[in-house]
Amino acid sequence: MNSLTFVIRNACSSMKVNIDKHSGFCPGVVQAINTAEKYLKMDGQLYCLGEIVHNELEVERLEKLGMKTIGYDEFMGLKNARVLLRSHGEAPETYEVARQNNIELIDATCGIVINVQKKVRKASEKGRSDEGQVVIFGKPKHPEVISLNGQTGRSAIIIEKEEDLEQIDYQKPVRLFSQTTMQTEKFERIREIIAQRMKENKDMVEFESLNTICKQVSNRVPRLEDFARENDVLIFVSGKQSSNGKFLFEMCKSFNENSYFVSGKNELDPSWFERHMNIGITGATSTPEWLLEEIAQEIKGF
Ligand code: SF4
Structure with a gap:
């Protein structure tokens, strides 16, 4: 039962x-909300960059406790403040802006997302020496995808649907990852199509794929x-x-x-x-x- x-x-x-x-x-969201509650209890106020969770009622509940959800425009103009980063993670530029503006970041990025970010960054570095492409299966506007793309200096190819696969150069190495909340079957389908197209090459080039969909x-x-x-x-x-x-x-x-x-x-x-x-x-x-x-x-x- x-x-x-x-x-x-x-x-x-x-x-x-x-x-x-x-x-x-999921544990990543629990951790972000617990962190927000801890700081709200201490100070009665806390900025959160983007909605802490895609649930209006939960955001409303936390805002009643003193949380203020801000967008990137407002974040860029902040100085000497404390800002929570939600579980989806952020691109390196966000950390740089915080450093310049004396913003204290409370980083609640989910550990699983941090791991994926590291792998994407490594793949991007490798791509600089062998012209490899980082490909991310995900939604281009999803904050986690923006954070992952940020690890590549915004050079990743984002694939949301099969038609987007035309952007890949199959003559060059491909390293495929997924947004953590995508569907496994769709990721497998994307992986198969890429593998098939790479096989059609007469010169063998590297194709690495990592299923980074969260088990939760x-x-x-x-x-x-x-x-x-x-x-x-x-x-x-x-x-x-x-x-x-x-x-x-x-x-x-x-x-x-x-x-x-x-x-x-x-x-x-x-x-x-x-x-x-x-x-x-x-x-x-x-x-x-x-x-x-x-x-x-x-x-x-x-
Ligand atoms: S990676 Fe998994 S546990 Fe972490 S925030 Fe995303 S869904 Fe939740």
């Missing part, structure tokens, strides 16, 4: 509300399948901006057609639960546990 169960009874029905025990923040993300899919099938109705809770949320919700829907996407309790519709016994509640790696519990309590009231 992959869940915590509340048995809820009222005059006319008895239903079970199960919160997926594998849902909630890839392991959720099989667990989510079990949870979606175990329940009559599935409530998927996520911020609307979370790409991980959109992808995982589509997975849920394919396993259980009574799956509904909500960002907060106000979006629940009591008619979804009529004549159903087992209600499952789950979410993305950016969905806080308190929100899942709030949704469970709301359903209890129907």
